[in-house]
Amino acid sequence: MMLIMLDRIFLLDVLRYLTIFLGVWWLVWLVFRKKSVSGRRRFSSRPSIRPNGDAPSFTGNRAPTSGAFDLLVNAVSGDMRKANRLVQYELSRAPGISRGEAIARAMDRLARDRS
CATH class of the missing domain: 1.20.5 (Single alpha-helices involved in coiled-coils or other helix-helix interfaces)
Known part of the structure; x- marks a missing residue:
């Protein structure tokens, strides 16, 4: 027992x-x-490496317009209207810059605001 x-x-x-x-x-x-609660990828201020090995840069040498805009759309969770508003805001702040430069500045501002 x-x-x-x-x-x-x-x-x-x-x-x-x-x-x-x-x-x-x-x-x-x-x-x-690795994933956030909602299942989406978290935004990183550091650009990801592309499959061909090229890393897009948002300072100095600016990334091409289409690839950089896609990254911006991904950074704002697929909201294309918001991405366009961010680009238009950067163009209104500095009217002489190209669209690619405005996209790069929008990415920089978004990364800075989120950190």
């Missing part, structure tokens, strides 16, 4: 420690998982 009681106490201790371990592991997983 005493042996059965000790086995039950031991089993309860093992279950308690296992529950604590799994709870801590789950919390660590929640903190360090």
Whole structure:
């Protein structure tokens, strides 16, 4: 009888420690998982590497218009109207710049505002 009681106490201790371990592991997983809660990619101020190995740059050498605009649209969660408003805002601030330059400045401003 005493042996059965000790086995039950031991089993309860093992279950308690296992529950604590799994709870801590789950919390660590929640903190360090890759995706955000909504399932969309998080915006990074650092441009991603393209499949051909070229990294678009938003300072100095400006990225081509179409690729940079696609990145801007992705950065604002696919909202093309918002991306166009950001580009128009940059064009209104400096009317002499090209559309590609305005897109690059919009990306820079978006990254700066989000950091």
